[in-house]
Amino acid sequence: MSLRVLVVALIAQLLLGAALIYVAARGFPFIGGGRAVADGRRAGAPVARVDRFDGRRAFAELRREVALGPRPAGSATARALAQRLRLALPDGRFEPLPGGLRNVSGRLAGSRPALLIAAHYDTKDLPGFVGANDGAAGTAMLLELARALARARPPGGQEIRFVLFDGEESPRGSPPGAFLRDGVRGSRAHLAAHRGELAALVLLDFVANRNVTLPREAGSDPRLWARLRAAARRVGVAAAFPDRTRDEIYDDHTAFARAGIPSIDLIDFDYPPFHTRRDRVDQVSARSLDAVGEAVLELVRRGPLP
Numbered sequence: 001m002s003l004r005v006l007v008v009a010l011i012a013q014l015l016l017g018a019a020l021i022y023v024a025a026r027g028f029p030f031i032g033g034g035r036a037v038a039d040g041r042r043a044g045a046p047v048a049r050v051d052r053f054d055g056r057r058a059f060a061e062l063r064r065e066v067a068l069g070p071r072p073a074g075s076a077t078a079r080a081l082a083q084r085l086r087l088a089l090p091d092g093r094f095e096p097l098p099g100g101l102r103n104v105s106g107r108l109a110g111s112r113p114a115l116l117i118a119a120h121y122d123t124k125d126l127p128g129f130v131g132a133n134d135g136a137a138g139t140a141m142l143l144e145l146a147r148a149l150a151r152a153r154p155p156g157g158q159e160i161r162f163v164l165f166d167g168e169e170s171p172r173g174s175p176p177g178a179f180l181r182d183g184v185r186g187s188r189a190h191l192a193a194h195r196g197e198l199a200a201l202v203l204l205d206f207v208a209n210r211n212v213t214l215p216r217e218a219g220s221d222p223r224l225w226a227r228l229r230a231a232a233r234r235v236g237v238a239a240a241f242p243d244r245t246r247d248e249i250y251d252d253h254t255a256f257a258r259a260g261i262p263s264i265d266l267i268d269f270d271y272p273p274f275h276t277r278r279d280r281v282d283q284v285s286a287r288s289l290d291a292v293g294e295a296v297l298e299l300v301r302r303g304p305l306p
Helices: 003-026 055-066 076-088 132-152 185-197 222-235 254-258 286-301
Strands: 093-096 102-108 111-120 158-165 198-204 263-266
Touching: 055 132, 055 286, 076 093, 076 102, 076 132, 093 185, 102 132, 102 185, 111 132, 111 185, 111 286, 132 158, 132 198, 132 286, 158 185, 185 198, 185 254, 198 222, 198 254, 198 286, 222 263, 222 286
Parallel strands: 111 158, 111 198, 198 263
Antiparallel strands: 093 102, 102 158
């Protein structure tokens, strides 16, 4: 065998070895990527310059909730989940709602009026719908924000309330167009009970899409959103918060905004699995959770809000 043939063979072996190492570390790039896609390492969300929010722990919580299966409001599964969520929040407690539902709330003491950080923990009552992004993502992010703020928040700041709303989704049989009447039950009840105690609301909804993109939703307060974008720039994730506005989306923040409480809704509504059985773990990303979580954490740490 000639020297030239030996050199070519050696180079081929080196290239093959490098390719195998890449596949082992990142997943095969042409057939869906296996675990690499599922845990978000190939997602396109920006990577933060800081490490104060634990995106991987939040993603583990998301997985844990999805593994429970469907969690529609009032179901035995949702009630069991609520028990665990209450224990995970500082000063955790239940807020009973009409129809046997209940919000789950927590609190970090401080000056009032309070900042409310919220999400919903129920899922749409559809067969096989597990709500990886629509339910679990916001819930998981809220729990991790509560942990991070309990550790790093300086004393004497603004009171922070954490509320996981029940009954955000309209119940089965509710007609199209009746969402604000039949859904958002937990948020409407919470507003009625606490309207005069709140300074602002940050709502976490679709926050884990792969390559998450969060323009301002038209019902969200422009000044509070501008402060969130500034926080995102400081931590290096501005690309996830483009400087544009999309149409209004009715959500848990709507009643608060209409009541004059500055509110923002973090919802990447360009999500094809919306209200389908494809809203599973393989459609969301730990990297997206981390990017959005770092931005919200920076916003709240720089309080008070609004």
